[in-house]
Amino acid sequence: MDIVKCNNCNIVICELLAFVQNKADVMDEDSILRLCSTAFTTDEITQAKKLLFESVQTTTRRVHRKGEGKSKRDMEDILCVIKETDPDLVPIFVARDLHRLPPVTFDHIDATRLLRDIIKLQDNVLFIKENYATKEMVLNQTSEIYGNKKRGAAILQDSFDCNSSPVGLPHISTEEFQTDSTDIIHTSCIDNTKTQRPVAHLLSSDSLARKVTCHSGLSLSRPTERLSGENGSGGRRSAVSPVRVTSRPARTEVSQPSSNSYAEAAARAPRASEVAGSSTSASNGKICKNDDWVLVQRRRNKNRFTAMTGKADSHYNTFKAANTRIPFYIYNVDINCMTEDISNYIMSKTGVDVQLEKVNMKFKKDYGGYKFMIPKDKLSIFMDENLWPCGVSYR
Incomplete structure (x- = not known):
């Protein structure tokens, strides 16, 4: 057995240590002990242990084993040092005679x-x-989410009610939607039975700035012209009768706010005080033009528990x-002043005997502070x- 060293590596030739180093992470300790005890002699195990402690810097104390089971205990020391030492500090153990390495069979496996x-x-x-998802499932889920976002459902106002389905919604351009918005406004003024949802955030600023005026005179003129024109040409009956048109209530002026900024819409909106004042004045037959704010407060019972x-x-x-x-504090007092002098001074001025307690400052100061208790009815004297x-x- 020799220790072969070079400038870049640290190689140790030992068949027993090479076998243990390679099989320590694969086999259990009992199998390694049983296999090495039968394949190597007692002297070889002792020499391998000595070589290991000489080539590795470890805090484990080298113990000379004696008596029965010496080989087994030496093998336990070898395994303990190899497993507890940092692998970077353990040299590379190699075998010169490969036939000395014992074969690992099923007889040596637990x-x-x-x-x-x-x-x-x-x-x-x-x-x-x-519990784990396959790659195909993840790709399908990703493509489904991408399809729902890109098939036009997000353009509509109530997109949460829409389901694009595998086919998807048709692509809707913004220009077509803006041109149809004017027709939607007119139809909402003529037809009183249908309710149109607001689409102000999708319309252009020019179309929203228009004021749509629907009153009884305008609604009566159009059906009358249609009726006269159709009767003169072919006696065709009009779709809207004059009686039905006149029975409709007159509508007020409806203005669509501009979407340029929310500040303009808020400025044009009537105040809550104006609405309340107009409703009250209308019922009483008076017109209120006061725009001042009125502070409303809850009436409190003053001096409710006065004793x-x-x-x-x-x-x-x-x-x-x-x-x-009650406690009373005095500070900015000279450090050299005695507590007896302060107590005598207070006694002579107020007639109250006090027990001074010095206040401990968090930081060292050039003055002192004191705390003492005084009668509550004498507070005006001390102040x-x-x-x-x-x-x-x-x-």
Whole structure:
């Protein structure tokens, strides 16, 4: 056994290590141990272990095995080092005598593990067949979505009600749709029984800017001319009778807003206050031309829970008001000032004995701050600016 080294590679000649390195990922450990223990001698296994620890830098401690089962335990050490070491740090083990490599037959394979792996593989294949889509299915779905978008359904306003089907809708040009829009507007004014959906967003700005005026005089003139012309030529009966035309209610002026901008349509639209004012004034017989906004607010009950304070003398009874105390803060106080001096000053000015508590600043300051509790009824005294020295802040 020799270690052959070159500038670009690290090759170690050892039949046992070459066999273990190539079969460690294919065979289980028990099969490798059983096969190598019978194919190689104890001395060969010991020399291979020594060569492995010399050629690989590992933290595993080399243990000299003794007694019965020495070969098996040495093989376990070899497998442990090869599997735990980074493959890039393990040298390339090669075999000089190929006939020394033991053949792997079915006698050295764990049949139970092989069957378990086959069953696991079958389950994975079945799962893929049931849950994964084929390439043909994905292509068909993609082409179907592309066909629905490109066959004209998106041009119509109510495209969500349309189904292009495998044949698809006919291609509709924008010019043809714009020319037919004028006829749609006229027919909507004449026929009162049919309801036309708004198509303002598909029409051009010129056609939408036209004002269509439908009133009783215009609707009566056209059927009369048709009736006289047809009776004079061949006595043909008119499709619309004068009685039927006169029975129709008069229509107001209908204007189609321009689609240039929504701001123009919003500016021309009547305000809600104007509509409400016009309806109210029409019922009362008055015309309201006031365009000012009126602020509407909910009427609130002011001073709903206002409480009064008693003033009776309670020195002769235990029934009296609670002595509520509230926190009071003073800061911008000189650091060298003592708490006893501050307490004595407050006692002399207000007659209230307070317990000062120094406030811990998050950042170091050049001044100090204190907190203390005062009676609530004495708050007006403590809030007097003439009480505190000049420069001392309080709240």
